[in-house]
Amino acid sequence: MGLGWLLAGRRPGVRVVSVEREAERVAAVRELFAEVADLEVVHGDWTEIRRHGPFDLLVLDGGGNGKRSVPADPDLLLNPGGTLVVDDLTPLTAWPPTHQGRPDTGRTVWYDHPSLLTTEVRLAPDFATLLATRRP
Incomplete structure (x- = not known):
């Protein structure tokens, strides 16, 4: 979906x-x-995406923890000023963030990355998305 x-929201071409x-x-x-x-x-x-970038918009579906074993590198995958969307997260309720009682490194990797400015958008009481912009 x-x-x-x-596809519906993109500009032609x-x-x-x-x-x-x-x-x-x-x-x-x-x-x-x-x-x-x-x-x-x-x-x-998901690592196959590396051969097709860099991108102005990169959506990593499946939550931050789904990319934990081999983290995505925004310096390689995003153009300067490009946006990263990390979908399917539970909302942040405390800092530092945890997931199932452990540090949520699948989320903090994006907050802590020196090339990114990252924020979370809560889309429902139990659903959040991270939005990050690669610094120029």
Whole structure:
């Protein structure tokens, strides 16, 4: 659904790259959006996005902890002034943030990154998104 929103909201000619781990979903998305220009759907884990950047907008779906094992590098993935969106987070209620009783390094990696200005937007009582801008 998120990919559909990105496609609907983009300016004409803006390239969109999506990465999906599950082959069946890749095939379904490619079929669904077969007529959409400037869309590439890549089969693999999220690190495949590195070969397609840098981007003006990068959306990392699945929450901050989903990118913990190999952190995304905003210096490589974002153009200066580009925006990073980290979706599917529980709202921040205390500092330092925790998740399931442990330090939430999947979130603090974005707050602490020297190249980013990061804030959280609460979208519902139990749902939040981080927005970060890469410094010029």
